Amino acid sequence: MDLLTLLFENKIENHVCFPPTIQSSWLAEGVLQLLPQRSPQVQLSSSQENFADTLIISAGIHGNETAPVEMLIQLLSQLAQGKLPLQHNLLLIFGNLSAMYAGQRYIDHDLNRMFSGRYQNFPLGNESKRARVLESVIRQFFSEPAVMASTKYRHFDLHTAIRGSCHEQFALLPYQAREYAADFLQWLEQSDLDALVFHNSVGGTFSHFTSEHFNVDSCTLEIGKALPFGQNDLARFSNITTALQDLLAGLPSGRRAKPALERYRVVDAIIKQHASFQLNIPEETKNFTELPSGFEIARQQHQSWKIESPANFILFPNAHVAVGLRAGLLLEKLTSSIHKTASRRGG
Ligand SMILES: [Zn+2]
Structure with a gap:
């Protein structure tokens, strides 16, 4: 077996x-x-x-x-x-x-x-x-x-x-x-x-x-x-x-073979809190897709999420989660200097 x-x-x-x-x-x-x-x-x-x-x-x-x-x-x-x-x-x-x-x-x-x-x-x-x-x-x-x-x-x-x-x-x-x-x-x-x-x-x-x-x-x-x-x-x-x-x-790790690593920071979480929730991007939208500033990515009763620069990247978009759960994360791309500041703040 x-x-x-x-x-x-x-x-x-x-x-x-x-x-x-x-x-x-x-x-x-x-x-x-x-x-x-x-x-x-x-x-x-x-x-x-x-x-x-x-x-x-x-x-x-x-x-x-x-x-x-x-x-x-x-x-x-x-x-x-x-x-x-x-x-x-x-x-x-x-x-x-x-x-x-x-x-x-x-x-x-x-x-x-x-x-x-x-x-x-x-x-x-x-x-x-x-x-x-x-x-x-x-x-x-x-x-x-x-x-x-x-x-x-x-x-x-x-x-x-x-x-x-x-x-x-x-x-x-x-x-x-x-x-x-x-x-x-x-x-x-x-x-x-x-x-x-x-x-x-x-x-x-x-x-x-x-x-x-x-x-x-x-x-x-x-x-x-x-x-x-x-x-x-x-x-x-x-x-x-x-x-x-x-x-x-216990062996040392190998050398990086791919292009430089990208770093992002979560800026906002889109939380589905109402049955009226709708996500305004296609189901098959890829993770880390860049979205234009001003675009309304999601809305529900009395609430709307607009893309605001620099939080232009979407991660884990999913309209079908249960009410109360996360339907997506908005990310900002970091340069290494921004990341140092962000991590000191606990980001
Ligand atoms: Zn998983």
Whole structure:
């Protein structure tokens, strides 16, 4: 049986073994903790680093975003076979198992709006239960002595976009009051992402949760468009896979091969608050499409959103969200000097 089937049937725990250099434990269904076991000699002789860094890689928080799940399965399998050495503490998370199995974004509600306790505002259902479990396993992982001894923490929450995008691969960085870590931003740049987007307010996403509560360098990584399980061409995402493999193995990241990375800042969120809500752009409008100043992008009872320069770029436009949820983000493009100011202000 393949690993994905074993995962869905909750049998993977009994079928996958790791080399003696890795201590493995399943903290919950679909959540695997892997800690490198270093020999005492290595610890004594290693002058470079006495403590491992800590990494969290999650996928399938949205169940229909299949390519990242296949990537995670691939990493898990390489680690188990000893083909990929592990230098850092690692938590692998398969997010929304029921929705993955059903091939849907979610079963009851969007899991990636429920973190930092927001699940309590939702009726008990598949996702509110899962958000509670995931928050609890993250807390458990951070109480692990090896993890507490780390000095560097990173979380990559892997997603794929619903629509096409002018920048195919991009990272969304949660709002944080502290400065974004330079080496983390550099890693994203060297991984050949096309763009970074800095949030301007806190949210209920998984990456916000680990950033806000555990001071982790976190991001939501949008790696491209996904197809149903088994139909993805993982070669299209090989830059991300290679960057993650190198990171796990403690190897330096490669040199950037793509044109310069673009940076954006969220300026406004379009929130659907009424059934009269309408979005005035076609369904298939790509992410990061530039819109003219003065254009009325959305309206609902007593409210209208007009594009005002420099917030001319639209991200995640979606008129079909539930009332109360975000129907799009308006972005401003940053130059590196603007970004420094923005991040000092917490942007
Ligand atoms: Zn997603």
